Structures are given as C-alpha cells and as structure tokens.
Amino acid sequence: MVALKKIGAQTRWFQNPPVILACATIVGEKEGMGPLGHTFDKIITDSHYHEKSWEKAEQRMLQEAMQMAVERAGLSLKDIDFMLAGDLLNQIISANYTARNLEVPFIGLYGACATLYESMALGAMLIDGGFAEYVLIGACSHYATAERQYRFPVEQGVQRPLYAQWTVTGAAGMVLARQGPGPVITHATIGKVVDLGQQDPMNMGAAMAPAAADTIMYHFVDTGRTTDYYDLVVTGDLGTYGKELAQRILINNGYDITSCFADCGVLIYAPEQDAHAGGSGCACSAVVTCGYLLQEIQKGHYRHVLGIGTGALLSPCSSLQGENIPGIAHAVVIEAG
Amino acid sequence: MIFLKAFVIGGLFCVVAQLLIDLTTHKVTPAHILVGYVVGGVVLSAFGLYQPLIDWAGAGATVPITGFGHLLAQGAIQGVEQKGILGAFSGGVAAVATGISAAVIFGYLAAIFFKPKG
Amino acid sequence: MTQPLEIRKKQYKKLVDEIKPRPPLVRNTVGAFIFGGLIALIGQFLLNFFQGQGLSVNDAGAATSSTLVFLAALFTGLGIYDEIAKYGGAGTIVPINGFANSMVSPAMEYRTEGFVLGVGARLFTIAGPVLVFGILSAWLVALLYHFFR
Known part of the structure; x- marks a missing residue:
C-alpha cells in the first residue's frame, strides 16, 4: 500500500x-x-x-x-x-x-x-x-x-x-x-535536517542555507516543476548572506531562481535599521507570510508562491558542547484562490 | 603628559582585545576576553612587568581589567610575605575587595531599580 | 549533492568564508582605541582628583575603580551602555566598567526570575569566571613565590 x-x-x-x-x-x-x-x-x-x-x-x-x-x-x-x-x-x-x-x-x-x-x-x-x-x-x-x-x-x-x-x-x-474563500495550500515538502558543520551562533543564515536549498531542490525534483512555474520563491529568515549562500548552492546544482527569489528576513527591515543581515526568529517568516505575502497574493500580484520556512536548530547547551548547528526547512505551495 | 600616556596605553589594551575578537573564531566572547585579560594581568604582574607600566601610564594600566589581575597577584604575593602560605589565600581577594564589593553593590542596585529597555 | 558529506562540508565552509562579510577592522579598532583611551583618561582624572583629596595611591585607585563601576552600572541601567558598545567594541569591554556591565546586564534582565536565583545568581554569569580564574592564577603565582623566591 x-x-x-x-x-x-x-x-x-x-x-x-x-x-x-x-x-x-x-x-x-x-x-x-x-x-x-x-x-x-x-x-x-x-x-x-x-x-x-x-x-x-x-x-x-x-x-x-x-x-x-x-x-x-x-x-x-x-x-x-x-x-x-x-x-x-x-x-x-x-x-x-x-x-x-x-x-x-x-x-x-x-x-x-x-x-x-x-x-x-x-x-x-x-x-x-x-x-x-x-x-x-x-x-x-x-x-x-x-x-x-x-x-x-x-x-x-x-x-x-x-x-x-x-x-x-x-x-x-x-x-x-477545508473550504471557503482565500488562497489555497496545494503541496508541502517536508525537509530533512541538514548539517554542513556550521557552529557560529551569530551566523544563522549560513546554518540554514543548505537545508533551504535541499528542500527547494527536492520540491522541484518531486513535483517535476521547473523554476519558472513560481512567481515567487520566498525563504523564511536566511538573511542577506544566507540567501546568497542558498542561491549559490542552488545554481551549482542547476536551479537558478535568482529572478524570483526573496527572503522574509531581508524584506522586513530597511538597511538603515541596524539589523545587519536582516530578520530572524519564528515571527520573521510568520508575520511576513501572514501580512505582506498573503496580501500580495490576494491583490493578485503573485499567483504561485513557494514559501520555505527555515530553522536553525540551535541550542545554547549543545552549542557550548561543540556541536554543530543543523538547519531544517519546510516548503509549502500557496496558490491564489 | 600622564593623561596622554593613559589615553594611549588604555586605548592599546582595547585594540588588542578588539583584534582578538575580530580575527579569531566566534568562540572568543567578551567573557573570554575578560578572563584572559585578568589572567594575563596576573602573569605580567608576576614577572614584574606590570608595575613599571602603571608607573609610566597611570590609569592607562590600572583601568583595564588587567590592572585587576595585577592587584590580585601583588596582593597574594604580599600576603605570602606577611603571613606565609596562608597569605596566598587571603592577600589577593583582600587587595581587590573594594572593586568587587562596589561591583556587587552597584550591580545589585542597578538591577533592582532599572527595568531593561530591550 | 551526491558527494560525500565530508567533502560537502569542506566546500560549504569555503563558500561561507567567501560570502561572510569581514568585520570592519579599521573602524572597530579605531573605535576601541578611542573609547578605551577615553575611559582610561577619565580614570586618570579621577585618580588625580582622589589623590588631591589626600587619598593614598592604592586608595585613590580603588576609589577610581569604584566610580567607574558605578557609572557603568548606571549607564547599563539606563540602557545606554549597549548603545555606546556598538561603537566602542572592546573599548567598552576591557576597562573595569566592562566588568561591571557584564554583571549588571544579566542581573537586570533576570530580575523577573526572583532576587536569589535571578539577580543574585546572574550577577556572576561572567564575573564568576573572571573571579575564579583571577583568584586561582594569583594564588598559584603567590604559591610559586612562596616556594621559589
């Protein structure tokens, strides 16, 4: 079965x-x-x-x-x-x-x-x-x-x-x-925990980027879709440098999403707000998705969106014990209703 | 003149720490800097190198946390001279008692009276 | 994606190091020099002032440290210290007032966890290790002095 x-x-x-x-x-x-x-x-x-x-x-x-x-x-x-x-x-x-x-x-x-x-x-x-x-x-x-x-x-x-x-x-x-008006969720790609040996608790983007890239690639392989299917591929909180890292990994593996790639962490703060590489935290992808993204989808600016929540599995205890900081990413396809 | 010397030496102590933070891994935190500097002050003092620096630069050498290490070391050594081996236990802390008490008392009061802004 | 994990880790480390922004070394060291120097300068003024009041060299030094510690506790409480540290970097860590800041900041935030396990315990989050290693090394030095002088 x-x-x-x-x-x-x-x-x-x-x-x-x-x-x-x-x-x-x-x-x-x-x-x-x-x-x-x-x-x-x-x-x-x-x-x-x-x-x-x-x-x-x-x-x-x-x-x-x-x-x-x-x-x-x-x-x-x-x-x-x-x-x-x-x-x-x-x-x-x-x-x-x-x-x-x-x-x-x-x-x-x-x-x-x-x-x-x-x-x-x-x-x-x-x-x-x-x-x-x-x-x-x-x-x-x-x-x-x-x-x-x-x-x-x-x-x-x-x-x-x-x-x-x-x-x-x-x-x-x-x-x-189950039913009603509004955007719909058509697919979900559950990610694996990916650990490429990052240890710096200040550099969350680098810890999460490999997981984000992994989940995005599996999503494309599993669904057979090409990168141009989506108007927007948006990650949760990779930040400026994590986004760059994920993009590089994806390009190295033959997926170029540069033209439609965004990151909630980069979107939420302006450069002059002294947030350095951008936002992070559970609320980062949550408020940008529930606020800006869904409003844009409802206005019709985006029809097919691939959203990827990204998480750094950091614990102060394991970090002090010299363990790596692995990453996780889950993707959800949101389509205009 | 002593003011200029204090400024330069005090500044240089901090430049070294800044380079230690910026040029090494993320594992060097402010806590490691403070611990390293205190122990460094103790060692420099033990070799008789710290007192000449204080004579030359005044507060430039006493205000950095290495000065705290110097006081600890000199206190412990003087303790040995006065009371023998027992003085090694009592002399160090006695020499820095004012600083520690001030930090505990003012720290406690600040923690009670202020609410962190976030 | 198909390469062994160890090779992927190495390649990724290279990529991270390539993309990671370098710390603004010049700006940081200049900041550390100026702020660290200024604090030492203030210390020198205080030292001279206390000596002028008739205090001995040692007492004037202790009074100077205590004053700097007080100012650091006050500035931390007012929420200004971390703003200064943004520019001062190590210049605000290494002077004795950095030690005070490292005591007040956790104690203040953990006030919500009570007086004993909140404030009392957290005062020593960083001060604890500093005292432990300071006292330990001074004791060792004195012991060596005792046996080998």
Missing part, C-alpha cells in the same frame, strides 16, 4: 487544497517602522507589552494574534479542531500558555524559525486527511527573550557582527479551513 498523496521523496499534494481563511499579525516597534510596517495588523511600542516580563509579552502577542485570526475567519474558538503552534523559548512556553488560555486541542511544535511553515504543512495534512475542518496555527518570537536565551543579555555591550540577524518581535495566527 503506497501513500496516495505522496509524490517523489518528500512532497505531499493535497486532493482538496486547504484554504487560508484568515490571518492576523502583531509586531514590535522596530518591525512596525520597517518597510513592511503598513502590512501588519497591530504594532506594539512597549517591548514589555504592559506585562511583567518579556516572556509574558511574547505569549500575549501570540494569543492576541491567534484570537484575531479566529475572529476574522468569522469563527469562534469552539469551531477549531486543532491548534498547532510553537515558538523559540525552552519548552515552547509561549505556545503552551496560549493553548492553556484558548482551551483548544493543541499540538505543540518546535521547528525553530520554520515553525509556521511546519504548522501550515501539518495543518493542511490534518484537513485534507479528513481529521479537521478548521485548524488554527501560529508562531511567535521576541528579540529580548531570544537574545537572552540563545546569546547575550540585550543590555550587555557586545558588538554584533555584520552577518548577525535581528530576532523579529512579533506573532502571527492563521486559520486553515
């Missing part, structure tokens, strides 16, 4: 493509002042969001974004069959506490910064598999919580190298449905 909806090695196609019914995004001040500022639903100016800790602020952002997405879909939380969410903090606390407060059956996910795309792929499978009518997904990150967990306290005087990326403060929620 073969899996009916499996094509090639890593790709699945959806018989009744699940619909992206509604989205909502919340971002911090820096993201709000960036070039995509106008595409977000809510901008918070207080990094604590009136909470006692940054962790609580992050959790609150996720909860509000998810509630907003459900409202926009014209649903109530009772209609939601599954909630799929994750974040960067230890034991994915932002997602856990959000699930506690929303009281929806919950599957917690950790895919580092690829979490939103991992959730989209799994949510689409749950719906097309007949296990759910509505799936609520979300992801979040916060500059201050991520920095102090993974690197240095934010008030410590440390010069950031030029290839360092800036963790996006923000959260996004999305409602997937």
Whole structure:
C-alpha cells in the first residue's frame, strides 16, 4: 500500500487544497517602522507589552494574534479542531500558555524559525486527511527573550557582527479551513535536517542555507516543476548572506531562481535599521507570510508562491558542547484562490 | 603628559582585545576576553612587568581589567610575605575587595531599580 | 549533492568564508582605541582628583575603580551602555566598567526570575569566571613565590 498523496521523496499534494481563511499579525516597534510596517495588523511600542516580563509579552502577542485570526475567519474558538503552534523559548512556553488560555486541542511544535511553515504543512495534512475542518496555527518570537536565551543579555555591550540577524518581535495566527474563500495550500515538502558543520551562533543564515536549498531542490525534483512555474520563491529568515549562500548552492546544482527569489528576513527591515543581515526568529517568516505575502497574493500580484520556512536548530547547551548547528526547512505551495 | 600616556596605553589594551575578537573564531566572547585579560594581568604582574607600566601610564594600566589581575597577584604575593602560605589565600581577594564589593553593590542596585529597555 | 558529506562540508565552509562579510577592522579598532583611551583618561582624572583629596595611591585607585563601576552600572541601567558598545567594541569591554556591565546586564534582565536565583545568581554569569580564574592564577603565582623566591 503506497501513500496516495505522496509524490517523489518528500512532497505531499493535497486532493482538496486547504484554504487560508484568515490571518492576523502583531509586531514590535522596530518591525512596525520597517518597510513592511503598513502590512501588519497591530504594532506594539512597549517591548514589555504592559506585562511583567518579556516572556509574558511574547505569549500575549501570540494569543492576541491567534484570537484575531479566529475572529476574522468569522469563527469562534469552539469551531477549531486543532491548534498547532510553537515558538523559540525552552519548552515552547509561549505556545503552551496560549493553548492553556484558548482551551483548544493543541499540538505543540518546535521547528525553530520554520515553525509556521511546519504548522501550515501539518495543518493542511490534518484537513485534507479528513481529521479537521478548521485548524488554527501560529508562531511567535521576541528579540529580548531570544537574545537572552540563545546569546547575550540585550543590555550587555557586545558588538554584533555584520552577518548577525535581528530576532523579529512579533506573532502571527492563521486559520486553515477545508473550504471557503482565500488562497489555497496545494503541496508541502517536508525537509530533512541538514548539517554542513556550521557552529557560529551569530551566523544563522549560513546554518540554514543548505537545508533551504535541499528542500527547494527536492520540491522541484518531486513535483517535476521547473523554476519558472513560481512567481515567487520566498525563504523564511536566511538573511542577506544566507540567501546568497542558498542561491549559490542552488545554481551549482542547476536551479537558478535568482529572478524570483526573496527572503522574509531581508524584506522586513530597511538597511538603515541596524539589523545587519536582516530578520530572524519564528515571527520573521510568520508575520511576513501572514501580512505582506498573503496580501500580495490576494491583490493578485503573485499567483504561485513557494514559501520555505527555515530553522536553525540551535541550542545554547549543545552549542557550548561543540556541536554543530543543523538547519531544517519546510516548503509549502500557496496558490491564489 | 600622564593623561596622554593613559589615553594611549588604555586605548592599546582595547585594540588588542578588539583584534582578538575580530580575527579569531566566534568562540572568543567578551567573557573570554575578560578572563584572559585578568589572567594575563596576573602573569605580567608576576614577572614584574606590570608595575613599571602603571608607573609610566597611570590609569592607562590600572583601568583595564588587567590592572585587576595585577592587584590580585601583588596582593597574594604580599600576603605570602606577611603571613606565609596562608597569605596566598587571603592577600589577593583582600587587595581587590573594594572593586568587587562596589561591583556587587552597584550591580545589585542597578538591577533592582532599572527595568531593561530591550 | 551526491558527494560525500565530508567533502560537502569542506566546500560549504569555503563558500561561507567567501560570502561572510569581514568585520570592519579599521573602524572597530579605531573605535576601541578611542573609547578605551577615553575611559582610561577619565580614570586618570579621577585618580588625580582622589589623590588631591589626600587619598593614598592604592586608595585613590580603588576609589577610581569604584566610580567607574558605578557609572557603568548606571549607564547599563539606563540602557545606554549597549548603545555606546556598538561603537566602542572592546573599548567598552576591557576597562573595569566592562566588568561591571557584564554583571549588571544579566542581573537586570533576570530580575523577573526572583532576587536569589535571578539577580543574585546572574550577577556572576561572567564575573564568576573572571573571579575564579583571577583568584586561582594569583594564588598559584603567590604559591610559586612562596616556594621559589
């Protein structure tokens, strides 16, 4: 018995493509002042969001974004069959506490910064598999919580190298449905963990680029599509140099996507915002996809989009023990509805 | 004149550290720089090289964290001279007691009274 | 893609090194020199001032360190220190106030985890290792001095 909806090695196609019914995004001040500022639903100016800790602020952002997405879909939380969410903090606390407060059956996910795309792929499978009518997904990150967990306290005087990326403060929620109006998810390519020996916790782009290139290549091989099928191939948070690296690997392997290649991390900040190589974090691909990208698809500027969530599987513990930082990438095909 | 010397020597200590950070791997963090400099100060002091530098450059040599190592080493050595082997345990920390207490007390107060901006 | 992993790793390392931007060495070292020098200069003024007040050389030195430590704690608390460090680099790490910054910054952020395990423990995230290796090496030096003088 073969899996009916499996094509090639890593790709699945959806018989009744699940619909992206509604989205909502919340971002911090820096993201709000960036070039995509106008595409977000809510901008918070207080990094604590009136909470006692940054962790609580992050959790609150996720909860509000998810509630907003459900409202926009014209649903109530009772209609939601599954909630799929994750974040960067230890034991994915932002997602856990959000699930506690929303009281929806919950599957917690950790895919580092690829979490939103991992959730989209799994949510689409749950719906097309007949296990759910509505799936609520979300992801979040916060500059201050991520920095102090993974690197240095934010008030410590440390010069950031030029290839360092800036963790996006923000959260996004999305409602997937079996039917309805909106863009649809037609394919998902689940990536493998790829490790090419990167160890620098400041250079996330270099850790993730091989995984992104690997997943993109398998997607093309599995589907038999050529690069010109897509109006846009957009990665999650490779940043300026990670994007360049992924592009080089792809060209070396015969896939030239230069003309339609973008990266959420490069899009979210302007060069003068001192974010160096661009944005990163779960919220990076999440808010750009749920904000800018889907709005562009709905306006008709893009019809066939290949989105690739990219994650660096960094742990402060393994990093100190001299382990490499492997990468993961999941691709999802979004088509205009 | 002492001001110019202090500026130049103090600056040069930092230039060396900057080069260590920029030209080596990501594994050299500020923590490694601070630890390396303190131990370096102890070693230079043990060979009798640090005191002449202080005599020449004043605060240019005492303000960098290597000066902290120098105080530790000289304190421990003087401790040995006064009390023998027991002084090796007590002399070092006694010599830097003011600095450590100031850092702990001001550090604690700052942590209590300020909220990080992020 | 079909090559053995070890070769791919080597090739990739080369590619990363090729694309990775070099640190702006001149700007960084000039920044470190100026900021490190300025802090030492302030230290010298303080030293002269305290000596002028009648303090001994050692006491004036301790008073100078304490003042710099106080200023660093204040600037870190106000959120200015990391902004200065952007330009000063190692010039803001190596002087004694860098030591203070490395104590205050984690302690302040971990205030949310309580006074004992938050502030108390985190004050020594970086100061701890500095004291450990400083005390250990000074003790060793004194021991050698004791036996071999």
